[in-house]
Amino acid sequence: MKNYRIFSIMIIILSFFTVTTLGKKKLKRYLPATLVMSLIVILESIIAKKRVWWWFYEKLHPKVQGELPLIFGPFFIGSLIILKATYGKFLRYFLLNTVIHLLFVGPIITLLKRFGISSLVCINRTQLFLLFFTKSMMMYITQMVIDRIKGEGPASDDRNNDAQLQ
Template identity: 45%
Template sequence: MNTNRWLLLGALILPWLSIPILGKKYIKRFLPATIFITTFVHFEGLFAEKRKWWWFFERLHPKMNGMTPFLLGPFTVGTLWIMRFTFGNFFLYIVTNFLVHLAFVFPLMNWLTKIGIGSLIRFNRMQLLALFTFKAAMLYGFQMLVEKIKNIGQDTNQSINN
């Protein structure tokens, strides 16, 4: 296995080592929104590669999308952590996401291109940053919906018990 595949494997596995620290309560609370946005981004990635917005040259497996290690590793776990520390304060949430996305779009994307893992093709960095910011707002809105539904369920259970 070449160096790039080892990097992809590390990107897939290493973030998951932090999950026990996160706590079951927060995993349970934010998992529905995380699954929603991860699924959305997976299909977006398939569409993006078809439209040649970006391309991943290196893959862990020939039948696996090139962005899968990043999606199932740092993206999924990072989503749980960011939601854990920022949900309830939209300004902090959006600033935190913006800074993380800024780090991905500029230095990390430059590095991924340089080492031959992936590259932007028909999408420029500002478009990618705008797309990331839109998805962050969509994720926050989805979590608010989940919280509202959960609260309605709790209110119904309380009224039945009273």
Template identity: 40%
Template sequence: MKNTKFLILLMFILPWLSLPLIGGKTVKRFLPGALFMCVYLMFEGMLAEKRKWWWFPYKIKPNVLGEMPLIFGPFLVGSLWVLKFTFGKFNLYLLVNIIVDAIFTYLGLDLFKKIGYVTLVRLSKFQLSLLFLVKSFFMYGFQLLYEKLFRKSLYYR
């Protein structure tokens, strides 16, 4: 599809337009958990490229992971939104993550494949869903640990 570059740019920019609605305190509080997952996703992307779990035929630049717009666009901002409304309510957090991940896996991925952005190779949609579920636990656990270790000291400054 010839509008792929424009659609990817839009996918990256649009989530950032919602950031002012989240609030500065929320961004400051949950940014460590979201950034931790972004770094995790970059390493996962390198592993996935070697093991051919998925393929991004569209390259932003040579030596740059094709999933960077996804990681630093909808994933980063979406993680902030999910944490804002669900952190401290683990069952709700898990449910929201399962729903969002299923929408991405079973609807979004087909759209991305259609525009020539990404396709699964050695990973089924179900396996991708399980991978997303594991990442949900990692992000929640990291945020819990961060809050336990650092947030209390921030309240007394």
């Protein structure tokens, strides 16, 4: 892609504009699980580079992984938004993640390849979908563990709101 650097920076900036919709309390609640998963995704991308699961043709900088704009942009912010919208409602979480993953491994992968940004090499779309699905389940479980440690539950915000109304 001719303007990959501009595209990468814009995708990160546009993603971060949506953080304002979360609210400070929700951001603090879901940030730890999202950070853990972002670190796991970064480690995954290191493994993917060694095993050539996918290839990024363009990078922001020669020493920076090509997928970092996607990790720190749509993945990071999207994870926060999905947790806010669906946490405590597992079926909704499961369905939303399934739709998003299918969109990514379908048309988005096709567009990334068409624009010369990246392509799959030693991993196919089904394997990538299963990898995404596994990470989404890990993130949900991570949030459950964090809530248990903090003494919160998935519906604790609802209980707190009900108590404030009375």
